[in-house]
Amino acid sequence: MTTEPRSSLEVERKYDVDADTPVPDWAALPGVATVGEPEPRELDARYLDTPDGRLAEALTALRRRTGGPDEGWHIKRSTPEGKLETQWPLDDGGSDDALEVPGPVLEALAEISDPPFEVVARIRNSRTAYALRDADGGLIAEFVDDRVTAVDERTGRSSSWREWEIELGPAAPPRATDIAELFATADELVQSAGGRPAASESKLARALGL
Template sequence: MSDPSHSVEVERKYDVDEDTPLPDWMRLPGVASIGEAELRPLDAQYFDTVDLALARQAIALRRRTGGPDEGWHVKTSAADGRHEWHWPLDAPVSGDQDVPDGVVKALARYAQPPFLPLARLHNPRHAYALRDETGALVAEVVDDRVRGRAERTGHEDSWREWEVELGPAAPDDHTAFFAAVDELVLAAGGRHAASDSKLQRILAC
């Protein structure tokens, strides 16, 4: 069994209205070009134990299709950003469980199966690559229009949000870069996100 891939996401999230126009991302430090919108029809299913052992430890277990990183994900929060471990959709599964063996093993210190459906989010995402003069990725901006359902309560909600995630060519001063993002987004009519994650928002009912 191969080890999962690992990445650290450093990002900022914003709530926006349905008709809020995208700002001019070219005004951000180091950005020289903006790629064409890439549509990603994301479908994410979240799982947890009966007693929400993962949610109580701020851990998310997700199976997602429709994007370049589709697969199984485990996400945790740390001071340097959101840590994410990724397994492919066809990762080996044993017995009658739905979650791959490697994921179950990685979560063993936090919780034991069964992991049952918790929430489902459908999200037609438009992603934009912000690049510097050499073509390197400064940041990725995504425009999300989310429809979600909390499987255990039946609560449904829909909303729009933007995420700005740093890329390999992001400026060294992340604080200054995100300050510029804040200024641009707030001027366009956006607001700092009320929830840290989509899962947290759909469960807040």
């Protein structure tokens, strides 16, 4: 496994929507000139934690996900600015059964907890992604339409839902006031379509009934 991970700060907005809620015209967002073609992605993630939930207590999530452009091992930490994600690539060809946490990932978690880690949830997601670009082709944000099926591995409880996310991209406006305007417009578009702010801050929280 490559020991040098990639890190990024996710700044996003999440919404709960019904199965038949129509997708808004995201070209109405400030600065968005074009909406890309839909890109389907099939994602399958296993989330791990210690038996006593130490990662959750530290507002940290550990997952191994296959599918999509960023498949791999991910650590997500909640911060006031957004979710800080650190990612390592898969080193086993993407086998679903390879759930032993790699050494570099364990090292990154050592300040929070030592092993053992066990699977607490499995989340499958049929995602459709759209690139929202400015007039120069820069990625202002990515919109994803997610149809999720989850299993709480601790209890066997299954659940399914549909949600939307808008995550800022490299060409997002630099000023906080402009970002606030973009998200406020997104809120209005979602509300007009029949959606609402997400009740859970993450798919994992919803899968575990939190």
